[in-house]
Amino acid sequence: xxxxxxxxxxxxxxxxxxxxxxxxxxxxxxxxxxxxxxxxxxxxxxxxxxxxxxxxxxxxxxxxxxxxxxxxxxxxxxxxxxxxxxxxxxxxxxxxxxxxxxxxxxxxxxxxxxxxxxxxxxxxxxxxxxxxxxxxxxxxxxxxxxxxxxxxxxxxxxxxxxxxxxxxxxxxxxxxxxxxxxxxxxxxxxxxxxxxxxxxxxxxxxxxxxxxxxxxxxxxxxxxxxxxxxxxxxxxxxxxxxxxxxxxxxxxxxxxxxxxxxxxxxxxxxxxxxxxxxxxxxxxxxxxxxxxxxxxxxxxxxxxxxxxxxxxxxxxxxxxxxxxxxxxxxxxxxxxxxxxxxxxxxxxxxxxxxxxxxxxxxxxxxxxxxxxxxxxxxxxxxxxxxxxxxxxxxxxxxxxxxxxxxxxxxxxxxxx
Amino acid sequence: xxxxxxxxxxxxxxxxxxxxxxxxxxxxxxxxxxxxxxxxxxxxxxxxxxxxxxxxxxxxxxxxxxxxxxxxxxxxxxxxxxxxxxxxxxxxxxxxxxxxxxxxxxxxxxxxxxxxxxxxxxxxxxxxxxxxxxxxxxxxxxxxxxxxxxxxxxxxxxxxxxxxxxxxxxxxxxxxxxxxxxxxxxxxxxxxxxxxxxxxxxxxxxxxxxxxxxxxxxxxxxxxxxxxxxxxxxxxxxxxxxxxxxxxxxxxxxxxxxxxxxxxxxxxxxxxxxxxxxxxxxxxxxxxxxxxxxxxxxxxxxxxxxxxxxxxxxxxxxxxxxxxxxxxxxxxxxxxxxxxxxxxxxxxxxxxxxxxxx
Numbered sequence: 001x002x003x004x005x006x007x008x009x010x011x012x013x014x015x016x017x018x019x020x021x022x023x024x025x026x027x028x029x030x031x032x033x034x035x036x037x038x039x040x041x042x043x044x045x046x047x048x049x050x051x052x053x054x055x056x057x058x059x060x061x062x063x064x065x066x067x068x069x070x071x072x073x074x075x076x077x078x079x080x081x082x083x084x085x086x087x088x089x090x091x092x093x094x095x096x097x098x099x100x101x102x103x104x105x106x107x108x109x110x111x112x113x114x115x116x117x118x119x120x121x122x123x124x125x126x127x128x129x130x131x132x133x134x135x136x137x138x139x140x141x142x143x144x145x146x147x148x149x150x151x152x153x154x155x156x157x158x159x160x161x162x163x164x165x166x167x168x169x170x171x172x173x174x175x176x177x178x179x180x181x182x183x184x185x186x187x188x189x190x191x192x193x194x195x196x197x198x199x200x201x202x203x204x205x206x207x208x209x210x211x212x213x214x215x216x217x218x219x220x221x222x223x224x225x226x227x228x229x230x231x232x233x234x235x236x237x238x239x240x241x242x243x244x245x246x247x248x249x250x251x252x253x254x255x256x257x258x259x260x261x262x263x264x265x266x267x268x269x270x271x272x273x274x275x276x277x278x279x280x281x282x283x284x285x286x287x288x289x290x291x292x293x294x295x296x297x298x299x300x301x302x303x304x305x306x307x308x309x310x311x312x313x314x315x316x317x318x319x320x321x322x323x324x325x326x327x328x329x330x331x332x333x334x335x336x337x338x339x340x341x342x343x344x345x346x347x348x349x350x351x352x353x354x355x356x357x358x359x360x361x362x363x364x365x366x367x368x369x370x371x372x373x374x375x376x377x378x379x380x381x382x383x384x385x386x387x388x389x390x391x392x393x394x395x396x397x398x399x400x401x402x403x404x405x406x407x408x409x410x411x412x413x414x415x416x
Numbered sequence: 417x418x419x420x421x422x423x424x425x426x427x428x429x430x431x432x433x434x435x436x437x438x439x440x441x442x443x444x445x446x447x448x449x450x451x452x453x454x455x456x457x458x459x460x461x462x463x464x465x466x467x468x469x470x471x472x473x474x475x476x477x478x479x480x481x482x483x484x485x486x487x488x489x490x491x492x493x494x495x496x497x498x499x500x501x502x503x504x505x506x507x508x509x510x511x512x513x514x515x516x517x518x519x520x521x522x523x524x525x526x527x528x529x530x531x532x533x534x535x536x537x538x539x540x541x542x543x544x545x546x547x548x549x550x551x552x553x554x555x556x557x558x559x560x561x562x563x564x565x566x567x568x569x570x571x572x573x574x575x576x577x578x579x580x581x582x583x584x585x586x587x588x589x590x591x592x593x594x595x596x597x598x599x600x601x602x603x604x605x606x607x608x609x610x611x612x613x614x615x616x617x618x619x620x621x622x623x624x625x626x627x628x629x630x631x632x633x634x635x636x637x638x639x640x641x642x643x644x645x646x647x648x649x650x651x652x653x654x655x656x657x658x659x660x661x662x663x664x665x666x667x668x669x670x671x672x673x674x675x676x677x678x679x680x681x682x683x684x685x686x687x688x689x690x691x692x693x694x695x696x697x698x699x700x701x702x703x704x705x706x707x708x709x710x711x712x713x714x715x716x717x718x719x720x721x722x723x724x725x726x727x728x729x730x731x732x733x734x735x736x737x738x739x740x741x742x743x744x745x746x747x748x749x750x751x752x753x754x755x756x757x758x759x760x761x762x763x764x765x766x767x768x769x770x771x772x773x774x
Contacts, residue, residue, distance in 0.1 A: 007558075008558045009558075011523060011527075014527075020543070022539060023543050023546060027546065027547060033551050034554055034555055035555065036561075
């Protein structure tokens with residue numbers, strides 16, 4: 001009778017795996033005490049995730065905690081029986097200890113497809129060479145690690161998604177890593193060091209999210225790249241501007257991005273784009289670009305001119321976000337209105353949504369808003385959120401006066 | 417008039433698929449509903465079966481008529497295009513409200529029909545039922561037999577590896593057990609009380625030698641009896657003590673064999689280890705059996721001494737905190753309730769929050 005009622009124990013192994021993979025590793029291992037049939041059911045679980053939810057974070061002595069963590073992972077890996085496809089290790093109390101080397105070596109003998117390692121504390125963890133022999137990797141995500149592949153490393157031939165944050169890589173390592181992952185579709189790079197020249201050679205790359213301090217960026221064979229978010233975390237020095245005086249960063253940047261659909265220009269990257277010759281329009285317009293977000297210093301004429309070039313080259317823009325970077329007050333006494341006389345020749349026939357954030361209400365900003373309202377015949381909403389409450393009334397008064405090309409346009413003032 | 421004739425004509429225009437369950441009953445099902453199951457769809461396309469009652473598609477054994485009804489309800493709802501995600505979610509939530517036995521049957525049947533979305537749904541539902549429950553509660557919910565002894569529950573989970581050192585130790589334990597057996601025989605002659613209970617010694621030995629497992633119910637009580645006796649023995653017999661330790665060690669050994677570093681990690685907890693010492697021989701896993709031929713009775717005394725030393729050294733270094741930790745893990749079910757829900761379970765969120773902290 002008992003056996004008849006016990007249906008769950010007789011489910012096929014892959015179903016049990018699926019049920020257990022919806023549980024935390026702790027709960028999954030706990031099932032081993034249920035009954036003799038459940039003794040080792042968890043041991044074939046193909047996905048193992050060790051994170052904060054798995055282990056109680058008590059206010060213990062760090063050495064004890066570390067021992068416990070190491071002990072748990074050791075035991076689970078040793079008792080595990082079967083292929084491991086997904087492994088995640090992310091615990092806020094875990095340092096980059098050498099025990100991880102051993103686990104990665106162990107995993108490298110499995111057909112591991114997804115590997116996530118996040119070292120939340122302490123110094124960069126140097127990835128062991130065994131990681132680079134995981135040929136089946138499809139997704140690799142590392143936080144606070146140092147990568148130095150062995151000389152024999154031939155690339156991750158199956159890798160589709162790479163997420164590196166707070167990582168250290170040598171310049172040559174970075175270049176060869178990207179170009180030796182031929183199937184790479186998604187690349188995230190945040191807060192890296194060891195390399196400053198980014199040459200992205202990735203024929204299948206579709207998504208690229210980068211934020212960090214770098215000197216230059218170039219693309220090669222990136223004809224599939226459609227979504228880019230790019231932030232330069234340091235301002236560009238004057239000597240750089242002179243060095244690039246004869247070329248055009250803006251033209252070079254877009255030369256290999258014919259299908260770009262979404263672009264976010266963050267931090268100081270517009271400044272980088274403004275270096276060198278800025279044409280009135282790009283040689284080839286970005287006809288697929290429908291979303292653009294730019295962070296801009298309205299007081300910087302160079303940035304404004306670069307933004308203008310970008311807007312002129314984006315005829316099919318549907319959504320625009322402009323984030324003012326008002327921290328620098330390089331007041332231009334002889335500031336000319338760059339935005340004037342442009343709207344007639346340049347209508348945004350698709351632009352429906354505009355978001356403007358962080359403005360102070362200064363003249364160049366108002367000129368820009370005026371320009372957008374006049375050049376966007378199908379605009380639906382424009383939301384304006386100033387940086388501070390001061391001058392809110394003045395800003396409102398100005399906004400009310402602007403003529404709008406679109407009958408439907410709604411202007412929404414948002415309190416800061 | 418025309419409406420009436422339409423109503424008559426309409427059902428005939430619909431196509432049906434004939435399905436047969438394992439009990440022999442045959443039913444016709446709307447084509448679009450039946451074809452929602454990949455297994456049926458493939459059968460129709462590849463073999464042309466299902467077009468009439470005589471050519472009904474035989475469904476897998478795991479799909480009984482009652483469960484088939486449920487599966488068809490699911491398919492009937494989800495095969496309709498244009499339903500919103502919210503509608504589907506609401507349906508799913510209601511759909512899985514059933515007792516666990518039925519839910520398991522449904523999972524199994526959906527799996528055999530390769531109906532992946534339903535398998536995902538029911539697996540998640542089953543996981544949610546398990547989640548946060550104590551082992552007792554899970555057993556009760558799913559009618560699982562409680563067929564593990566307390567010792568087994570605490571016993572470190574066995575690992576099957578082929579480490580030569582394990583084999584060496586196995587042989588040593590076997591030898592020591594043989595010695596123990598001799599001693600016991602002597603004792604049984606000497607001590608009146610123990611002779612009465614010699615049946616349990618036989619049980620013990622058959623257990624050690626990987627003999628038949630006892631019926632579950634009686635085993636626990638016998639173990640208790642044995643434990644009591646062995647406690648008395650261990651006071652005067654250091655050998656028993658060592659032996660007990662080693663059996664536990666053996667189970668922990670794989671982790672310890674890797675590197676010295678690990679050895680240090682595997683820590684001792686005197687209370688739990690002594691508790692287990694008493695029962696270690698009893699709970700020694702029958703699967704880790706060994707050939708009698710492996711037992712080295714004729715070891716060189718010097719080597720024997722060395723091995724003994726090695727074994728004792730191992731015992732000293734290798735007291736594991738696993739039982740303690742297992743208990744901790746097991747009690748987590750209750751503890752969890754008091755713990756704040758961490759947002760860092762999700763990888764990306766963890767990443768971004770940590771970014772902020774940096």
